[in-house]
Amino acid sequence: MTTSSRSLGDLFDTFRCEAFRLETLDDYSGSGNVAAYKAFLAGEPQPEDYNAHWVEELRAHTERGKRVYRVHILSRPLTDYLRFELGWGYRRNMSGGEEFFILDTTENPSPLEHVPDFWLFDSESVAVMNYDSAGKFLGSEVLPPERAAEFARYRDAALAHAEPFTAWWAEHGT
Template sequence: MLLDGDAWSDCFDSMRSEAWRLETLPVYTMPQEAEKPARFLAGEKSPDGYASAWMDEVRAWTAEGKYVGRVHILTRPLSDYLRFEFEYYYRHHVTAGEDIRILDLTD
């Protein structure tokens, strides 16, 4: 199922107990986020105090006892986008309470 915009938000906002996301692509092109991967590839690291609306939502859901997670299936070598996503997003989203799992199918 491909959701974007309000449909994406509605799906998570209406969850009763848990929401899982399965990611299988090496690149997800999000026009509103294009600047961040470009800065990462230019050598900029994610800030230690990184915060986002997504992280605020995850914290609120987990405080309500809800479970938010994702599984990303991948093969190596990692795409530039995945290297960015791991460094810039995943390491911070985990601290907000999101359960992120990686399934490496390389070997």
């Protein structure tokens, strides 16, 4: 489902300085880590090797001075999936150098209503992430380069309204 010969994987392999992700869904449970999510729901402890491949990839980027960061737009109370993603995923991924921010819309409207999930690389390349209504990943769509400025504005707006994950989690996490 790409509109260019470049794929999301290619963009990850070739970005020079930064990779930004906007997450907008409350539930990605149909998109992977299904067994880990079920373990979380059952109250099992987080496996030591949870997300190990992604953490290694993150570390490879961040040790070369690249920035990988994301904003998740959400509202409270958290869904079970968000408690899993933030409690297991974000906290583990931070060990690889990924940075997280939360744009909490519990008491304020979202400044990015109807903006899709996306990755933005070096403010030059955009991949929109497509999901079905159950949070199952359907594929990414690499947009033409002229769309990058639009998505850089979305990134900037998200960051302007977000707060660092660790501060938000300390106040609102479980």
